[in-house]
C-alpha cells in the first residue's frame with residue numbers, strides 16, 4: 595500500500611488499457627452477472643511494501659489476483675483485471691477501468707508491511723457505506739481462513755476506494771514483513787487458499803446480515819456485518835508529522851520506545867491516501 599507516486603488519470607493510457615483485450619476475461623453481455631474488477635496492487639517499478647523488504651508485494655498481489663480470476667470465472671463471474679502483468683498502472687487508470695465496467699464490484703488485493711516484524715494479520719478496507727457488506731463478507735472468509743490475527747474491517751479513504759463508484763474493497767492478505775506470514779504467502783497453495791477465500795466473500799456478499807452482530811460463527815445463510823475501525827479522520831498534518839517521526843526514527847536506529855504502536859497506527863499515520 596505504498597509507493598504509488600502518480601495517482602493521475604492518463605486518458606491516452608486508459609484508452610490503451612480499455613482497448614486491450616486482456617482486461618476482459620470473458621465476453622460482455624448486458625444481462626451478464628456481476629463483473630468483478632480485480633486490482634492487483636502495485637506493479638512495475640512500484641514494488642509495494644517498505645524499503646528493504648525481501649519479497650515484492652507486487653508479485654504476490656498479481657499471483658493472488660490471477661488465481662482469484664480463475665476461481666471467480668469458474669463460478670460464472672465476468673472478470674476484469676486492472677493489470678495482468680508486472681506493469682505500473684496509475685491509480686486513476688485502475689479506478690477508470692473499474693468505473694467504465696457495468697454492474698461491477700471492485701476488489702483490490704494487497705499485502706501488508708511494517709517496520710516491526712512481529713506485526714501480522716488480515717485487514718479489509720472499505721470507504722463507501724455501500725461497500726461494507728462486501729468488506730464484511732470478504733473479511734469474514736479471508737480472516738476466518740487465515741492462521742493470522744484478525745485486524746478487523748477498517749474504513750479508510752484510499753484512492754481506489756474513494757474513486758470507484760461501486761462496492762469496492764481493499765484486502766490486506768497478511769504481512770510480508772512477518773517471517774511467519776511471509777513464509778505462508780510464498781507458498782502457492784496458501785495463495786490459492788487466499789484467492790478462494792476472497793472469492794467466497796464475493797459470492798456471499800448478498801448474505802451479510804443487515805445489522806451488526808458480534809458473533810463470528812459462520813453459517814451458510816448469514817454473515818455478520820462486521821464492526822469496523824474508522825480511519826477516515828487521519829489528517830494530512832498528522833501524516834506529515836508522522837513522516838518526520840519516521841525519518842527521525844530511522845536515523846536513531848531501532849528505538850524501542852515507539853515500537854508499541856501497532857503497525858496499523860504507523861501505517862495509518864504514514865502511508866499515503868492514494869492507495
Ligand SMILES: [Zn+2]
Nearest residue numbers: 595635642704
Ligand atoms: Zn500494497
